[in-house]
Amino acid sequence: MNKKFKLLVFILCLAAAALSGCAKNADSEVQGSDAAVAITHVRQLVAADNKTARTIMWEGKVKQPYTLEYRKQGSRDSQSVQAADSSFTDKGSIIQYTARLDSLASGSTYEYRINTANNKGQWHKLHTEDGAGFTALIFPDSQSADYSGWQQLARTAYQRHPDSAFYVNMGDLVDNGQDASQWRAWFNSVSVFSDALPLAPVIGNHEAYSLEWKECLPASYTQLFNVPQNGLAKYPNQFYSFDYGPVHFVVLDTNFPEMKNFQPDLLADELPWLEKDLAASRAKWKVVLMHRDIFLYGFGPESGREQTQTHFLDFSYQLLPVLEKYKVDAVLTAHLHTYRRRVPLQNFAPAPQGAGITYILTGVAGDVRYPKLWGDFAWDAATAPKPETANYMTLRANEQSLEFKAFLPDGRQFDEVKLTK
Numbered sequence: 001m002n003k004k005f006k007l008l009v010f011i012l013c014l015a016a017a018a019l020s021g022c023a024k025n026a027d028s029e030v031q032g033s034d035a036a037v038a039i040t041h042v043r044q045l046v047a048a049d050n051k052t053a054r055t056i057m058w059e060g061k062v063k064q065p066y067t068l069e070y071r072k073q074g075s076r077d078s079q080s081v082q083a084a085d086s087s088f089t090d091k092g093s094i095i096q097y098t099a100r101l102d103s104l105a106s107g108s109t110y111e112y113r114i115n116t117a118n119n120k121g122q123w124h125k126l127h128t129e130d131g132a133g134f135t136a137l138i139f140p141d142s143q144s145a146d147y148s149g150w151q152q153l154a155r156t157a158y159q160r161h162p163d164s165a166f167y168v169n170m171g172d173l174v175d176n177g178q179d180a181s182q183w184r185a186w187f188n189s190v191s192v193f194s195d196a197l198p199l200a201p202v203i204g205n206h207e208a209y210s211l212e213w214k215e216c217l218p219a220s221y222t223q224l225f226n227v228p229q230n231g232l233a234k235y236p237n238q239f240y241s242f243d244y245g246p247v248h249f250v251v252l253d254t255n256f257p258e259m260k261n262f263q264p265d266l267l268a269d270e271l272p273w274l275e276k277d278l279a280a281s282r283a284k285w286k287v288v289l290m291h292r293d294i295f296l297y298g299f300g301p302e303s304g305r306e307q308t309q310t311h312f313l314d315f316s317y318q319l320l321p322v323l324e325k326y327k328v329d330a331v332l333t334a335h336l337h338t339y340r341r342r343v344p345l346q347n348f349a350p351a352p353q354g355a356g357i358t359y360i361l362t363g364v365a366g367d368v369r370y371p372k373l374w375g376d377f378a379w380d381a382a383t384a385p386k387p388e389t390a391n392y393m394t395l396r397a398n399e400q401s402l403e404f405k406a407f408l409p410d411g412r413q414f415d416e417v418k419l420t421k
Helices: 003-027 148-160 180-189 219-224 266-280 316-325
Strands: 039-045 054-060 067-072 079-082 096-101 109-115 124-127 134-139 166-169 199-201 240-244 247-251 285-289 330-333 339-342 358-362 380-383 392-397 401-407 413-420
Touching: 039 180, 039 199, 054 109, 067 096, 079 096, 134 148, 148 180, 148 392, 180 219, 199 247, 247 266, 266 316, 339 401, 339 413, 358 401, 358 413, 380 413
Parallel strands: 134 166, 166 199, 247 285, 285 330, 330 358
Antiparallel strands: 039 054, 054 096, 067 079, 067 109, 109 124, 134 392, 240 247, 339 358, 339 380, 392 401, 401 413
16 A cells, blocks of 8 residues: 555544544443433423422434333332323424323432333432422533533532532523534533433523524423423423422523514513412522523623623513512522622612622533623622633522532632521
């Protein structure tokens, strides 16, 4: 062989090896006997009452009947439920199934597996809550051009906090809500724990973008995440609430600008639902999760843009009085890709000592960064180290306190606040 031909063969061999490695890495997300039942992206979602219920979803390679078998850990006696076909099409077809488990025993460890007529899947863990304290992982926007950074952050955070009861993603899970490849990347990133750790997803504005980068209904998001129902059929899986331990969580949809041509009454319908939901809760603590922040920050001096003043967004003037009326303790937001914990606020101003709501703008978990865009604000009690990089948070809750902590990717803590009452 001449030198050019040898070089060509060498390059082709390297390419083949690389492709083989990529295939192996992709296949490694489907472990053990789950490959036999041809499923991927097994995930748990929070239920309205996580003491007794849980929702399990997964994707299939072919359409076929599935059953979900479950039992208490250590028991040989199992029960089965038939999975519902929840497949959908949104610029691509997704074969998907959903199973809901009810009447579980609180404070118990279960295991479940997904079976077909001919094959049985691997066992996965499921823990019901017992009404006591817990720790939750909180991830800001994970939208990315390359999801490898998000994957590393999510998996490392879980390794550092293996006692977490569930995890939250604060909206903009992906950069484009109709891009199926991005959803695959997102699911693969959390695949090492999504089967055992329930997710509380928050809808973001990037879930409402089409492949042509035009605003659209968030059809993929609302099909991929079957969360507790809000009783309003026109807003499926867009906003909801759930209880965990001593905390009542309310997850809001703040895509008011994006939905003005599709759901023009979103805010008008969501506010009375919110009032009814908060009024009915008897939980010790109330926490609201929503993607869009209450402020729009002014641009910083290094942004290259004309400086503006930080101001409340329009919807905040309708929302904040409701939150104060029903004594919400903390509100977590995202969207601006910066971390800011504010002084407690009341009546659109810093609150008297011992009063007010704690608002935390949770930062960014993906690779879309705005490190010099936003300016400082006098009401910010804490910010992330500059230049800002990715981060995540934890919430530790019990009857006596809510404790929020913020961490850099290497595990260094950079902020903490503890609420008591």
